[in-house]
Amino acid sequence: MEKVRILLVEDDELLAASLGRSLRAEGYAVDIAGDGLLGLYLAGENDYDAVILDVLLPGMNGYRLCSGLRARGQQVPVLMLTAKGGVYDQEEGLDTGADDYLVKPVRYPVLLAHLRALLRRGPARLPPVLVHGRVVMDPGRHRCLSGDDEVDLTPREFALLRYLLSYPGVTHTSRELLDHVWGEHDSGDINVVQVYVRALRRKLDPPGRESVIETIRGVGYRLADVN
Numbered sequence: 001m002e003k004v005r006i007l008l009v010e011d012d013e014l015l016a017a018s019l020g021r022s023l024r025a026e027g028y029a030v031d032i033a034g035d036g037l038l039g040l041y042l043a044g045e046n047d048y049d050a051v052i053l054d055v056l057l058p059g060m061n062g063y064r065l066c067s068g069l070r071a072r073g074q075q076v077p078v079l080m081l082t083a084k085g086g087v088y089d090q091e092e093g094l095d096t097g098a099d100d101y102l103v104k105p106v107r108y109p110v111l112l113a114h115l116r117a118l119l120r121r122g123p124a125r126l127p128p129v130l131v132h133g134r135v136v137m138d139p140g141r142h143r144c145l146s147g148d149d150e151v152d153l154t155p156r157e158f159a160l161l162r163y164l165l166s167y168p169g170v171t172h173t174s175r176e177l178l179d180h181v182w183g184e185h186d187s188g189d190i191n192v193v194q195v196y197v198r199a200l201r202r203k204l205d206p207p208g209r210e211s212v213i214e215t216i217r218g219v220g221y222r223l224a225d226v227n
Contacts, residue, residue, distance in 0.1 A: 003027060003028060003029040004027070004028050004029065004049045004050075004119060005028070005029045005030075005031070005046070005047070005048050005049050006023055006028050006029065006030045006031070006048065006049065006050050006051070006052060006115075007030075007031050007033065007039065007042055007043055007046070007048045007050075007051045007052070008020060008023070008030055008031070008032045008033070008051075008052045009032075009033045009035075009036065009038075009039035009051065009052070009053045009054055009057065009062070009065065010032065010033075010034070010052070010054045010081075011034050011035060011054060011056075011057050011058055012054075013034065016032050016034065017032075019052070019111075020032050022108060026112065031046065031048075034058075035057055035058040035059035035060070036057040036058065036059045036060030036061060036062065036064065036065045037059035037060050038059070039051075039053070039057070039060075039065055040060060040065050040068050040069070043065075043069055043074065043076065044072070044074075048076050049076070049077075049119060050076065050077045050078070050079065050115060050118050050119055051069075051076055051077070051078045051079070052079050052081055052111075052115070053065060053066060053078055053079065053080050053081065053082075053098070054080075054081060054082050055080060055082035055083075055084050055089070055093065056082065056083070056084065062080060062082065062093070063092055063093060063096045064096075066078050066080070066093070066096045066097045066098050067096040067097060067141060067142050069097065070096070070097035070140050070141045070142075071141050071143075077099045077100075077118040077119065077121060078097060078098045078099050078100075079098070079099065079100045079101075079102065079111075079114060079115060079118055080093045080098045080100070080101045080102070081102050081104060081106065081111065082101075082102075082103065082104060083103065083104045084103075085103035088155055088156075090103075091155055091159065092155045095139065095142050095155065095158060095159075096141075096142045097140055097141065097142070099118055099121070100114050100117075100118055102114060130162065130165040130166065131165075132165055132168055132212065132223050132226060133212060133224075133226040134146055134147045134206075134212070135161075135165070135204060135212050137158075137161060137162060137165055139162055142158065144158065144161065146203070146204045146205075146206070146212075147206065151203050151204060152203070153200075153203065156181070156182075156196060157196060157199060157200055157203070159181050160177065160181045160193075160196050160197070160200065161200055161204075163177065163180055163181055164213065164221070164222070164223055165223070168223050169222065169223070170222060171216050171219055171220055171221070171222040172220045172221055172222065173219060173220040174190040174191075174193040174194070174220055174221075175190055176220070177193045177220070177221070178190050178192070178193055181193075193221075197213055197215075197221055200213060201213055210224060211224060212224055
């Protein structure tokens with residue numbers, strides 16, 4: 001029976017060697033890349049069953065590597081294993097196409113259990129592309145287009161637009177958007193929603209065109225009707 005093949009992308013040589021030995025002892029075949037560019041190259045040259053991926057890598061960080069995999073249609077399961085444990089870090093990792101996210105230090109049995117769960121799932125199923133008029137969002141590849149132009153969005157702008165695109169025709173209050181996009185335990189001022197909507201309009205709306213995001217006075221925001 002052919003061994004399950006894992007790509008481990010980790011620049012800490014001691015950690016990579018230790019994990020590699022442990023995974024091989026479990027019966028996995030393991031290739032190790034010490035930087036992001038080599039990891040992306042190996043992932044394109046070989047057929048892996050899963051990728052264990054650090055974020056802080058020389059050459060190309062883990063977010064870009066994962067996004068690169070998804071952009072060229074590779075749906076290999078990706079487990080991010082990193083010291084970057086912030087909420088926005090995890091959000092970015094999952095939005096760029098990772099299937100799971102673990103924060104170092106992590107006990108080896110936990111890592112192994114997460115890896116087994118990923119392998120049971122099989123290839124990643126990318127979320128559907130969202131389209132509304134001239135705006136096209138591909139969440140799996142973390143890309144957004146307005147017409148023919150690619151739009152560079154921050155993780156928070158991306159999350160806000162994704163929520164609006166997921167419910168076309170629905171009017172959302174600022175409080176609802178704050179709860180769903182920022183988190184219901186975030187005590188931030190609801191005026192921050194207006195700030196982010198304004199930023200999205202600057203990036204999405206061509207000069208002289210009506211905004212893709214409509215303000216419903218005294219209520220909130222919704223996507224404008226598509227003509």
